[in-house]
Amino acid sequence: MTSNQENFKNEFINFALDAKVLAFGEFKTKAGRLSPYFFNAGGFNDGALLKALGEFYAKALISSGIQFDMLFGPAYKGITLAATTAVALAGMGRPVPFCFNRKEAKDHGEGGTLVGAPLKGRVVIIDDVISAGTSVRESVDIIKHSGATPAAVLIALDRMERAGTATEVADTSAVQNVEKEFGMPVVSIANLASLMLFLESSKDSALQQYLPAVKAYRDKYGIN
Structure with a gap:
């Protein structure tokens, strides 16, 4: 990781902490694990936060070097994320169309399940995290x-932990499973590795106190 990439990830982690989207403590995950940190992208809930978030997504996508023609946001969180990223890309001189889906087909007006630009070319799926990969699979089918x-796939945070539950732990992560199943990269703004580096270099004792718990969690559930 270059110093610029590391600084970018640190900026995002600071941003998420300030917005109280990233928090440390003890949280039960959907898989039933007790995690020392929690990330909830739904907390980016005002115009200023969304504007900044879209810029982080756009910068991460551009810096990845991936060739793309448009964005797709799976309902529901992905809708806002795709829209704000499209706005940010336009501000950076890279205007691209975007599209999102409805959970239920509309039977009047334009009808159908898709809203926005027609899906064509190389499409980047934008979401907050990948848990089980269900949203990605549905998006791939639609595309x-x-x-x-x-x-x-472009996400905010890669937890870099093995898939499964608290008692049944797989050898690979949900992100790795998606990459293998669909043969496409998953790009994240930040990940567990950058979160660890952030805590290790932090001069804030209130944050540093969580480092042992995060290390222990990574040792138990983290991928190699």
């Missing part, structure tokens, strides 16, 4: 059914 190509 392929429209004759377009899924190019990558």
Whole structure:
């Protein structure tokens, strides 16, 4: 990781902490694990936060070097994320169309389950995190059914932990499973490795106290 990439990830972690989207303590995950940290992208809930978040997504996508033609936001969180990223990309001189899906088909007006630009070309799926990969699978099906190509998945945080539950732990992470299943990269703004580096270099004792718990969690559930 270059120093610029590390600084970018640190900026995002600071941003998430200030917005109280990232918190440390003890939290039960959907998999039933007790995690020392919690990330909830739904907390980016005002215009200023969304504007900054979109810029982080856009910078991460551009710096990845992935070739893309448009964005897709899976309902529901992905809708706002794709829209704000499209706005940020336009501000950086890279205007691209975006599209999102409805959970239920509309039977009047334009009808259908898709809203926005027609899906075509190389499509980047934008979401907050990947837990079980269900949202990605549904998105890939929608994109392929429209004759377009899924190019990558862009998320805010990669927890870099093995899939499974508190008692049944797999050898690979949900992100790795998605990359293998669909043969496309998953790009994250930040990940557990950058979170560890952030805590290790922090001069804030209130944050540093959580480092042992995060290390223990990584040792138990982290991927190699």
